Amino acid sequence: xxxxxxxxxxxxxxxxxxGIIEGVYNAKSGHPGGSLSIADTLTYLYFSLMNTxxxxxxxxxxxxxxxxxxxxxxxLYSVLANCGFFPVDELKTLRKSGSRLQGHPVxxxxxxxxxxxxxxxxxxxxxxxxxxxxxxxxxxxxxxxVLGDGELQEGMVWEAAMFAxxxxxxNLCAIVDNNGLQIDGNIDDVMSPNPIDEKxxxxxxxxxxxxAHDFDQIEKAFYEAKCKEGxxxxxxxxxxxxxxxxxxxxxxGWHGAAPNDEQYATAISExxxxxNELEA
Amino acid sequence: xEKIATRISYGNALNELVKKRPDLFVLDSDVSxxxxxxxxxxxxxxxxxxxxxxxxxxxxxxxxxxxxxxLVFASAFAMFAAGRAYEIARNSIGYPKLNxxxxxxxxxxxxxxxxxxxxxxxxxxLMRTIPGMTIINPADDVxxxxxxxxxxxxxxxxxxxxxxxxxxxxNDPDTxxxxxxxxxxxxxxxxxxxxxxxxxxYPALEAAEELVKEGVNARxxxxxxxxxxxxxxxxxxxKETGKIVVAEEHSVIGGLGSAVAELVAEKCPVPVHKLGINxxxxxxxxxxxxxxxxxxxxxxxIATIKKAIGK
Numbered sequence: 252x253x254x255x256x257x258x259x260x261x262x263x264x265x266x267x268x269x270g271i272i273e274g275v276y277n278a279k280s281g282h283p284g285g286s287l288s289i290a291d292t293l294t295y296l297y298f299s300l301m302n303t304x305x306x307x308x309x310x311x312x313x314x315x316x317x318x319x320x321x322x323x324x325x326x327l328y329s330v331l332a333n334c335g336f337f338p339v340d341e342l343k344t345l346r347k348s349g350s351r352l353q354g355h356p357v358x359x360x361x362x363x364x365x366x367x368x369x370x371x372x373x374x375x376x377x378x379x380x381x382x383x384x385x386x387x388x389x390x391x392x393x394x395x396x397v398l399g400d401g402e403l404q405e406g407m408v409w410e411a412a413m414f415a416x417x418x419x420x421x422n423l424c425a426i427v428d429n430n431g432l433q434i435d436g437n438i439d440d441v442m443s444p445n446p447i448d449e450k451x452x453x454x455x456x457x458x459x460x461x462x463a464h465d466f467d468q469i470e471k472a473f474y475e476a477k478c479k480e481g482x483x484x485x486x487x488x489x490x491x492x493x494x495x496x497x498x499x500x501x502x503x504g505w506h507g508a509a510p511n512d513e514q515y516a517t518a519i520s521e522x523x524x525x526x527n528e529l530e531a
Numbered sequence: 532x533e534k535i536a537t538r539i540s541y542g543n544a545l546n547e548l549v550k551k552r553p554d555l556f557v558l559d560s561d562v563s564x565x566x567x568x569x570x571x572x573x574x575x576x577x578x579x580x581x582x583x584x585x586x587x588x589x590x591x592x593x594x595x596x597x598x599x600x601x602l603v604f605a606s607a608f609a610m611f612a613a614g615r616a617y618e619i620a621r622n623s624i625g626y627p628k629l630n631x632x633x634x635x636x637x638x639x640x641x642x643x644x645x646x647x648x649x650x651x652x653x654x655x656x657l658m659r660t661i662p663g664m665t666i667i668n669p670a671d672d673v674x675x676x677x678x679x680x681x682x683x684x685x686x687x688x689x690x691x692x693x694x695x696x697x698x699x700x701x702n703d704p705d706t707x708x709x710x711x712x713x714x715x716x717x718x719x720x721x722x723x724x725x726x727x728x729x730x731x732x733y734p735a736l737e738a739a740e741e742l743v744k745e746g747v748n749a750r751x752x753x754x755x756x757x758x759x760x761x762x763x764x765x766x767x768x769x770k771e772t773g774k775i776v777v778a779e780e781h782s783v784i785g786g787l788g789s790a791v792a793e794l795v796a797e798k799c800p801v802p803v804h805k806l807g808i809n810x811x812x813x814x815x816x817x818x819x820x821x822x823x824x825x826x827x828x829x830x831x832x833i834a835t836i837k838k839a840i841g842k
Contacts, residue, residue: 311599311600315598357626357627358598359627359628365598366594366595366623369622370618370619370622370623372587373594373619373622374591376587376588376590376591376592376595376619376623377591377592377594377598377623378595379591379595380593380594380595380596380603381595381598382595383580383595383596384556384595384596384599384601385599387556387577387578388554407585407588410585410587410588411588411592413583413585414585414588418580
């Protein structure tokens with residue numbers, strides 16, 4: 252990736268992370284950990300790769316995005332707002348009564364949300380349906396779906412994995428956010444989905460493993476996925492839960508907890524410092 | 532009278548529907564030779580997709596297809612479409628208001644020999660609890676075909692319920708008109724109203740004819756659309772006949788009987804007598820024999836009416 256683009260994406264990703272913290276802090280609830288771990292990937296998708304138009308969010312030829320791990324809605328909302336689908340200031344209404352920004356994404360409320368999700372395991376099936384519809388009809392759009400590694404414990408994920416490979420949905424790209432933590436702790440202690448890569452390979456997918464916070468690797472992986480014919484691709488991204496906010500990193504406790512006033516101030520000042528450094 | 536299972540009507544009607552809606556996708560879950568979507572598959576192989584034995588993923592895939600603006604039918608046995616995949620119907624189809632049509636066959640006790648594990652008498656109850664879900668339970672071949680074809684222009688989540696057992700074709704294909712949400716008065720009468728759906732509609736008509744001999748003049752209403760319920764037609768019958776019998780091949784909990792009772796209790800209280808499966812499981816046996824043993828027959832409707840009018 253050229254340095255100018257990389258720097259631009261890093262700056263946007265820092266702003267996206269600030270939006271996540273703003274939302275969760277104002278809501279006094281929500282899921283910051285897994286939102287922060289996918290911030291770089293979502294920034295790349297919406298600001299570099301996907302064909303979308305904030306002025307025309309229902310454009311039929313748009314690329315589709317499904318947040319199968321729907322509880323990390325703060326990340327999706329922050330990316331969409333930073334893209335211009337709705338005002339960034341609206342992020343402060345997250346989870347409040349009357350807000351469009353429900354705790355989990357709703358497609359008929361929020362511009363830019365392509366599928367309502369929240370019940371784990373279902374988003375990837377819908378993404379497969381979008382891919383099947385497009386492929387059968389000769390549409391050129393591609394479909395991206397982000398899953399959690401804990402989500403892989405849902406049996407329905409593997410129904411969808413079998414289905415997508417069987418129907419050779421090469422216009423579908425799944426991303427597994429492998430931050431290693433779920434509500435009750437380490438994924439290996441709760442119910443190990445490992446080895447994740449071997450499982451997807453056995454289900455007939457093209458598997459790419461990357462570092463979730465390295466834009467060079469992200470760009471290369473999505474390019475490879477786009478070129479792959481006859482097979483869906485899964486990008487398994489090793490990520491850090493809570494990435495970018497020092498006291499949240501690597502702790503399962505930040506899966507579904509909001510920062511208090513002091514923690515909020517620390518998080519924002521850390522992210523601002525990172526942003527200032529990038530913009531210097 | 533000719534008898535045809537409404538699942539066969541379903542398969543045949545899909546071939547008509549695709550002429551109106553060339554964007555139609557038909558999904559099945561490894562039961563296409565039983566749901567009869569294989570009729571569609573043979574004529575339109577490029578638009579029929581087998582999902583294998585995975586009803587949950589199938590409904591999710593259907594939601595994804597619908598989100599791209601194309602019409603989709605997802606087919607499975609009622610037990611698995613409404614039962615196993617309930618939460619996908621609720622969260623991925625109902626909540627986002629997606630235009631998915633669930634084609635559920637093998638509903639009710641008339642599945643027969645397969646026994647209770649496959650005899651779904653709870654599907655209407657489950658689907659009724661999903662906000663915005665339309666529920667259609669056709670009574671014969673003519674109505675079933677018309678209902679499927681009507682889906683060309685009817686937007687929104689819809690559950691269509693079909694049977695395995697051949698049932699009398701009593702509607703006239705030349706004059707029959709189907710309208711979602713509109714009940715059909717098949718026979719006028721002032722003494723009592725029989726509100727029936729699906730497989731029990733024809734026995735209800737037979738029962739009404741039989742009771743004329745005993746001086747009872749029963750009205751017969753066919754409710755093919757259980758949700759949204761034709762409240763106006765039901766309340767008119769309540770006011771004009773004062774007594775209600777509801778007959779359905781479904782549990783007495785949560786089905787059409789419950790829907791009518793809820794309405795009547797609130798708007799115009801009169802006794803509502805329910806004929807259905809009395810909060811129990813079925814068992815293996817020939818379908819016709821099971822219907823007799825569970826009282827879901829002309830004689831069963833007559834007995835319920837006599838109880839209602841105190842004869």
